[in-house]
Amino acid sequence: MVTGASSGIGRATVVALRDSGWEVLGVARRADRLAQLAAETGAEVFAADLTRQQDIDALAERLGSDPAHSLVHIAGGALGADRVEDGDSVQWLRMYEMNTLSAQRLVKALLPKLRATAAAERTHVDTLFLTSTAAQVAYPGGAGYNAAKAGESMLVQALRQELVGEPIRVIEIAPGMVHTEEFSLVRLGDRAKADAVYDNVDHPLTAADVADVVAYSLNAPGHVNLDQVTIRPVAQAAQHLVHRGPLAPRA
Numbered sequence: 057m058v059t060g061a062s063s064g065i066g067r068a069t070v071v072a073l074r075d076s077g078w079e080v081l082g083v084a085r086r087a088d089r090l091a092q093l094a095a096e097t098g099a100e101v102f103a104a105d106l107t108r109q110q111d112i113d114a115l116a117e118r119l120g121s122d123p124a125h126s127l128v129h130i131a132g133g134a135l136g137a138d139r140v141e142d143g144d145s146v147q148w149l150r151m152y153e154m155n156t157l158s159a160q161r162l163v164k165a166l167l168p169k170l171r172a173t174a175a176a177e178r179t180h181v182d183t184l185f186l187t188s189t190a191a192q193v194a195y196p197g198g199a200g201y202n203a204a205k206a207g208e209s210m211l212v213q214a215l216r217q218e219l220v221g222e223p224i225r226v227i228e229i230a231p232g233m234v235h236t237e238e239f240s241l242v243r244l245g246d247r248a249k250a251d252a253v254y255d256n257v258d259h260p261l262t263a264a265d266v267a268d269v270v271a272y273s274l275n276a277p278g279h280v281n282l283d284q285v286t287i288r289p290v291a292q293a294a295q296h297l298v299h300r301g302p303l304a305p306r307a
Contacts, residue, residue, distance in 0.1 A: 060131030
């Protein structure tokens with residue numbers, strides 16, 4: 057199961073997993089985009105808002121008794137770029153629900169199904185969470201998103217320790233700058249501001265780049281766990297340090 061499947065990294069992950077032979081259930085809010093994804097990839101789809109417990113319950117019911125091998129939680133997002141003193145608490149709470157609480161709700165609902173599959177098939181199963189380098193390093197104007205993603209990252213790290221001794225991999229992928237069609241636009245609400253984030257950056261990551269790492273981590277031998285993978289473009293040396301202009305060797 058892949059969340060956030062209607063666009064960006066989530067959609068690219070569905071494509072990458074289908075290409076490597078997985079049966080995939082793509083989950084997102086926008087049913088029209090999911091229908092297009094299903095037509096293009098052959099994935100099954102289910103429309104759900106993961107900040108609503110009733111939708112999580114419906115998703116668990118949809119899975120029924122079918123085996124579940126991997127929970128891949130890509131959905132999330134950032135809203136605004138306010139300083140701490142100017143932060144909108146309603147917007148910050150929404151980010152916490154989108155990123156951290158959605159992860160907890162999914163684990164609570166689907167972990168029993170993953171365990172049942174592992175026991176019935178005597179195999180390993182996976183949980184994978186897409187966090188962000190924003191969970192690792194704070195930056196001005198990022199506190200709301202920093203806090204939400206750091207919360208999700210701490211949840212992942214605690215979950216890995218809580219599940220020790222079980223054949224359940226707990227994987228965290230933390231991307232840096234990824235140029236997708238919606239992330240910065242949704243966050244900033246303005247096309248010009250969104251485009252400026254990536255202006256003159258030599259090859260920011262694409263959704264497909266991150267999806268490739270997700271697919272690798274799930275397709276790796278069952279005893280191999282990628283605890284935490286940080287992935288950035290070469291032009292981004294750190295969260296706050298991005299080279300703008302062409303990359304060139306020094307003479």
